[in-house]
Amino acid sequence: MSADDRMRTPERAPRRDTTVPDVLALLRAELGERVDVSPASLEAARADKSGHASPGRPLAVVHAASVADVQATMRIAHATGTPVVTRGAGTGLAGGANTGAGEIALSVRGMDRILEVRPDDLLAVVEPGILNADLGDALAAHGLWWAPDPASRAISTVGGNIATGAGGLLCAKYGVVRDAVLGVDLVLADGRLLHLGHRSVKGVTGLDLTSLVIGSEGTLGVIVGATLKLRRLVPGAVCTIAATFPDVRTAAVASAAVTASGIQPAIMELMDASCLSAVHALLALAPPAPGQAQLTLQTDGPAAIVEADAIAAVLRDAGGTVAVSHDRAEGERLLAIRRSMHPAMETLGTTLIEDVSVPRSALPAMFDEIARIERDRSISIPTVCHAGDGNLHPNFIFDGPDVPPEIWDAADDLFRAALRLGGTLTGEHGIGVLKRRWLADELGEDQWELQRQITAVFDPTGILNPGKVFTP
Amino acid sequence: MSADDRMRTPERAPRRDTTVPDVLALLRAELGERVDVSPASLEAARADKSGHASPGRPLAVVHAASVADVQATMRIAHATGTPVVTRGAGTGLAGGANTGAGEIALSVRGMDRILEVRPDDLLAVVEPGILNADLGDALAAHGLWWAPDPASRAISTVGGNIATGAGGLLCAKYGVVRDAVLGVDLVLADGRLLHLGHRSVKGVTGLDLTSLVIGSEGTLGVIVGATLKLRRLVPGAVCTIAATFPDVRTAAVASAAVTASGIQPAIMELMDASCLSAVHALLALAPPAPGQAQLTLQTDGPAAIVEADAIAAVLRDAGGTVAVSHDRAEGERLLAIRRSMHPAMETLGTTLIEDVSVPRSALPAMFDEIARIERDRSISIPTVCHAGDGNLHPNFIFDGPDVPPEIWDAADDLFRAALRLGGTLTGEHGIGVLKRRWLADELGEDQWELQRQITAVFDPTGILNPGKVFTP
Numbered sequence: 033m034s035a036d037d038r039m040r041t042p043e044r045a046p047r048r049d050t051t052v053p054d055v056l057a058l059l060r061a062e063l064g065e066r067v068d069v070s071p072a073s074l075e076a077a078r079a080d081k082s083g084h085a086s087p088g089r090p091l092a093v094v095h096a097a098s099v100a101d102v103q104a105t106m107r108i109a110h111a112t113g114t115p116v117v118t119r120g121a122g123t124g125l126a127g128g129a130n131t132g133a134g135e136i137a138l139s140v141r142g143m144d145r146i147l148e149v150r151p152d153d154l155l156a157v158v159e160p161g162i163l164n165a166d167l168g169d170a171l172a173a174h175g176l177w178w179a180p181d182p183a184s185r186a187i188s189t190v191g192g193n194i195a196t197g198a199g200g201l202l203c204a205k206y207g208v209v210r211d212a213v214l215g216v217d218l219v220l221a222d223g224r225l226l227h228l229g230h231r232s233v234k235g236v237t238g239l240d241l242t243s244l245v246i247g248s249e250g251t252l253g254v255i256v257g258a259t260l261k262l263r264r265l266v267p268g269a270v271c272t273i274a275a276t277f278p279d280v281r282t283a284a285v286a287s288a289a290v291t292a293s294g295i296q297p298a299i300m301e302l303m304d305a306s307c308l309s310a311v312h313a314l315l316a317l318a319p320p321a322p323g324q325a326q327l328t329l330q331t332d333g334p335a336a337i338v339e340a341d342a343i344a345a346v347l348r349d350a351g352g353t354v355a356v357s358h359d360r361a362e363g364e365r366l367l368a369i370r371r372s373m374h375p376a377m378e379t380l381g382t383t384l385i386e387d388v389s390v391p392r393s394a395l396p397a398m399f400d401e402i403a404r405i406e407r408d409r410s411i412s413i414p415t416v417c418h419a420g421d422g423n424l425h426p427n428f429i430f431d432g433p434d435v436p437p438e439i440w441d442a443a444d445d446l447f448r449a450a451l452r453l454g455g456t457l458t459g460e461h462g463i464g465v466l467k468r469r470w471l472a473d474e475l476g477e478d479q480w481e482l483q484r485q486i487t488a489v490f491d492p493t494g495i496l497n498p499g500k501v502f503t504p
Numbered sequence: 505m506s507a508d509d510r511m512r513t514p515e516r517a518p519r520r521d522t523t524v525p526d527v528l529a530l531l532r533a534e535l536g537e538r539v540d541v542s543p544a545s546l547e548a549a550r551a552d553k554s555g556h557a558s559p560g561r562p563l564a565v566v567h568a569a570s571v572a573d574v575q576a577t578m579r580i581a582h583a584t585g586t587p588v589v590t591r592g593a594g595t596g597l598a599g600g601a602n603t604g605a606g607e608i609a610l611s612v613r614g615m616d617r618i619l620e621v622r623p624d625d626l627l628a629v630v631e632p633g634i635l636n637a638d639l640g641d642a643l644a645a646h647g648l649w650w651a652p653d654p655a656s657r658a659i660s661t662v663g664g665n666i667a668t669g670a671g672g673l674l675c676a677k678y679g680v681v682r683d684a685v686l687g688v689d690l691v692l693a694d695g696r697l698l699h700l701g702h703r704s705v706k707g708v709t710g711l712d713l714t715s716l717v718i719g720s721e722g723t724l725g726v727i728v729g730a731t732l733k734l735r736r737l738v739p740g741a742v743c744t745i746a747a748t749f750p751d752v753r754t755a756a757v758a759s760a761a762v763t764a765s766g767i768q769p770a771i772m773e774l775m776d777a778s779c780l781s782a783v784h785a786l787l788a789l790a791p792p793a794p795g796q797a798q799l800t801l802q803t804d805g806p807a808a809i810v811e812a813d814a815i816a817a818v819l820r821d822a823g824g825t826v827a828v829s830h831d832r833a834e835g836e837r838l839l840a841i842r843r844s845m846h847p848a849m850e851t852l853g854t855t856l857i858e859d860v861s862v863p864r865s866a867l868p869a870m871f872d873e874i875a876r877i878e879r880d881r882s883i884s885i886p887t888v889c890h891a892g893d894g895n896l897h898p899n900f901i902f903d904g905p906d907v908p909p910e911i912w913d914a915a916d917d918l919f920r921a922a923l924r925l926g927g928t929l930t931g932e933h934g935i936g937v938l939k940r941r942w943l944a945d946e947l948g949e950d951q952w953e954l955q956r957q958i959t960a961v962f963d964p965t966g967i968l969n970p971g972k973v974f975t976p
Binding site: 150151152153154155175196197199203204207208210211220224226227228230231232233234235236237238239240241243244246247248264288291292294296333334335389390391392393418420421422423454455456457458459460461462463471474475476478479480482483485486487489490501 | 622623624625626627647668669671675676679680682683692696698699700702703704705706707708709710711712713715716718719720736760763764766768805806807861862863864865890892893894895926927928929930931932933934935943946947948950951952954955957958959961962973
C-alpha cells in the first residue's frame with residue numbers, strides 16, 4: 033500500500049450494533065449529567081490547537097470524574113461498538129484528539145487531582161487531567177519538579193503529555209516524557225483497568241507496557257492515572273544567553289558547535305527571522321533586523337555561570353552577538369519570546385506545524401533543506417527549533433480551514449528531507465491525523481503492520497481513536 | 505490460573521515439522537562451520553551465570569557473524585518450527601538464555617563491532633555481542649560513555665544488557681538501559697529485519713517498540729544492532745565515601761536518609777554482614793566486625809567534593825563510621841569489594857539470586873522482612889543492595905544443582921513482602937525461568953494475558969525462547 037493509497041482510504045467506519053439514541057440513553061443512565069450534548073461542547077470537541085477539526089460533531093462529550101466513569105463509558109462503547117476519543121485539554125497539534133460524527137469524546141480533564149507526592153521516593157501519583165504547570169506549582173512547594181515541559185505546559189495536561197510522548201525545551205539535558213514516567217493506569221477498550229509499570233527506580237518484570245502507552249495517542253487505552261518520576265529542583269543560578277546571528281544558517285551552525293563543545297545547556301532554542309518578526313509584532317517589541325535569527329540558551333546547576341561563559345565564547349566564535357544575563361526574571365522575559373511562538377503563528381493564518389527531528393549534527397543541513405523548499409515553492413516556512421535536541425517546528429501558513437494540496441506537497445518534501453538526514457517525522461507532537469499519511473514511509477510496511485496488530489491486541493474491535501495514527 | 509498451576513505446567517513443547525537431522529542439515533547448508541555441535545559448546549549453552557541449567561542439551565550452537573546469519577537461522581527455525589534461544593556472553597542471572605533439548609542456541613557474541621561513534625550527536629551504533637566494558641574503553645577515547653553499568657560489565661554484552669533491561673550501580677543518577685537506547689535492529693521470528701526507534705534525541709513516530717524490546721528477554725526477536733544514547737564523561741573529581749554500621753538496618757536507614765536529603769550520589773551500595781564477610785574472605789582481607797554492614801558511595805561532577813562532605817555528615821548523624829577519599833584509585837579499590845559480591849557468593853554454594861526492587865523509602869522495611877524470613881526459616885540470606893535505587897539482591901545459598909522446595913518457599917515469601925511494600929519482582933535481572941512462576945502475581949492475570957498476546961504478534965508460532973518469562 034503506497035502513501036497515496038493511504039491518503040485516499042476513508043477513515044475506518046465504526047462498527048455499530050446500536051443506534052445513536054441508544055448509546056446516549058445508555059451513557060445517561062450510567063453517567064447522568066456527566067453526559068454533555070450542548071452544541072458548544074460538541075463543537076469544541078471537534079478540534080485541538082492544530083487549527084484542524086473533524087468534519088462532524090461527536091455524539092456526546094462525557095466529562096469523567098473518576099476511573100469508574102471512564103470504565104462505565106468504555107463498557108458502553110464496547111458493547112455498542114461506538115468509537116471513543118480520549119481528550120485532555122485539547123492542546124494537541126496533530127489532530128489526535130479531534131472527535132467526529134458517531135464518536136464519544138471522553139474528557140478526563142476533570143480528573144485533575146494529585147493523589148500522592150513522595151519527596152523521599154521522588155515520585156508523584158496523579159490523575160491525567162491535571163495541567164502540567166499546575167502540577168509544577170504543587171511540586172515546587174516540595175522542592176520537586178516533573179521535568180517534561182512542552183511549550184504548552186500552562187494549558188496542556190499531564191495525561192495528554194503522556195499520550196503524545198510530549199517533549200519540550202529541556203529535553204536534551206533533562207529527558208523526554210518516556211524518561212519521566214514509572215507507571216500508567218490504563219482502562220482498556222472493554223472497560224478493564226490495568227496497572228502498568230512500577231513505583232521503584234528499577235523494574236523489568238514482563239514487557240515495558242508503560243513505555244508502549246507513552247506516545248500511543250489514545251489507541252491502546254484511556255490513561256486514568258500516572259506514577260511520575262520526579263527530580264529535585266535544580267539549586268543555584270540560572271544563566272540566560274541570548275545571541276543574534278545575521279542569518280538562520282549561521283545560528284544553526286553555532287548551535288551545533290555548542291553541542292559539539294560538550295557543554296550541555298538546559299535550554300537551547302533557535303528562532304528564524306520570520307518567527308522572530310511575528311513574535312516581536314505580537315508582543316509589540318521593536319522589530320528585529322532583517323534576516324536576523326536568534327539563539328536563546330539557559331544553563332543551570334552548580335556550574336551554570338562557568339558554562340554560560342564558555343557557551344558565550346563558542347557563540348561569539350561562531351559569529352553571534354551575545355548577551356549573558358544572570359537574572360532569573362530577565363531570563364524568563366527572554367524565554368517568553370520563544371514561548372509566544374505558537375500564538376504568533378496563529379495571527380498569520382491557519383498553520384500546519386511540522387515537527388521533524390534530526391540528529392543534532394544535521395541541523396544546519398536541515399535548515400538548508402528548508403531554505404531550498406522555500407525557494408523551490410515560493411513560500412515562507414517560519415521555523416522555530418529546539419536546537420539542543422535537533423527538533424524543528426517549521427510552520428506552513430495558509431488561509432482557510434483546510435490544508436491546500438501544495439502545502440501537503442511542501443510538507444512531504446520537508447519530511448523526506450528529514451528522513452534522508454537520519455531524522456524522524458515527529459519529535460514530540462505525535463502522528464494524529466495530520467501526519468498519518470507518512471507513518472508507513474518511516475516505519476516501513478512490516479513495522480507498520482506489526483504496530484497495527486499490537487493496537488488490535490489492546491483494542492480488538494477498533495473503537496479507540498479510530499482513524500488516528502494508523503489508517504488501514 | 506494460580507501460581508501453583510503455572511509451576512506444574514510443563515514447558516511449551518516446540519512445534520516440529522521436521523526431524524532434528526533435517527534442521528541440522530539445513531543450518532549447515534546455509535551457515536557451514538558457524539554451526540557448532542561440539543559437546544563442550546552444547547554443554548555451555550545449557551546454562552548462564554545463575555548456576556541453573558536446562559535439563560537437556562541444544563541441537564546446535566550457531567555462531568552468527570552477521571545480520572544475514574541471524575536471518576538465515578531464523579528462516580530455518582521458522583520453517584521447521586524449531587525453538588531458538590538467543591545468547592550473548594551467557595552472564596544472565598535468571599536462566600533466560602539457558603538452552604535445552606530440541607532448541608537452537610543462536611549466539612550473537614561474535615557480532616561485536618562498533619559501527620559508528622558520533623560525539624557530536626552523542627550516539628553510537630553497535631553490534632549486540634560487544635562487551636559493555638569493551639565499549640566503555642572505546643568510547644572513553646572520545647570522551648564518551650554509555651551509562652548502563654551492570655556489575656557484570658566486564659563480561660556481559662550490550663545486547664544482553666538490552667535484552668534483560670539491565671541496571672547497575674549508577675542508575676539512580678544516570679538512568680537504566682531504557683534511558684540509554686535510541687533504537688534497536690530486530691530480526692523477527694520469521695527472519696525479517698526491522699529497524700526500531702530513531703537517531704534523534706526526540707522521536708514519537710508510532711508506538712515505542714524500542715522500549716518494548718528492552719527487557720523482553722529474547723521473546724520478541726533477535727537484537728542484531730543498537731543505537732545507543734551516550735553521555736560525555738563526567739569531568740572533575742570522584743569522591744568515594746565508605747561508611748560502616750553496627751547492623752544492616754542502621755545502614756539501610758542511613759541510605760534512605762541520604763536519598764531524602766536531596767543529594768544524589770552516583771553510586772550508593774549496601775552490603776550486609778554475610779556479604780561483607782564472604783567478600784573479605786574471597787579477597788583475603790581482614791574479616792569485618794561481627795554484624796557490621798557497609799555503605800559505599802561515590803559522588804561525581806562539579807559538586808563532587810561538597811556533596812561528599814554533605815553525605816558524610818548525613819551518614820555520621822545516622823550512626824556510621826565514615827571515611828571520605830578523593831583518590832580515584834582508592835575509590836576503585838573500595839568498589840572492587842562490591843563488585844566481587846557475585847564471585848564471593850559462588851564460593852558458598854549454589855545461589856538463587858533474588859532481585860526485588862522497592863521504593864527507596866521502603867528499604868529499611870524490606871531489610872526487616874529479610875530478617876524476619878531468616879528468623880522464621882532458620883536460613884541466612886546474604887544481601888547486597890543498590891541502595892540508591894531500592895534494588896536488593898538477597899542470595900539464597902544451597903547445595904547441589906536444583907533449588908530445594910524450602911528455598912522456593914523462602915523466595916516466595918520474600919517476593920510477596922516486596923510486592924506489599926510497593927515493589928517489584930525483578931529490578932534488573934529479568935524473569936527468565938527462575939522468576940516466571942511469580943510473573944502473573946505481579947502483573948495480574950489480565951495484564952499477563954495481554955503481554956502474552958503481544959509476544960504472539962511478534963512470534964506467532966512461539967519459537968522465540970519458549971518457556972521463558974511467560975509459561976502457558
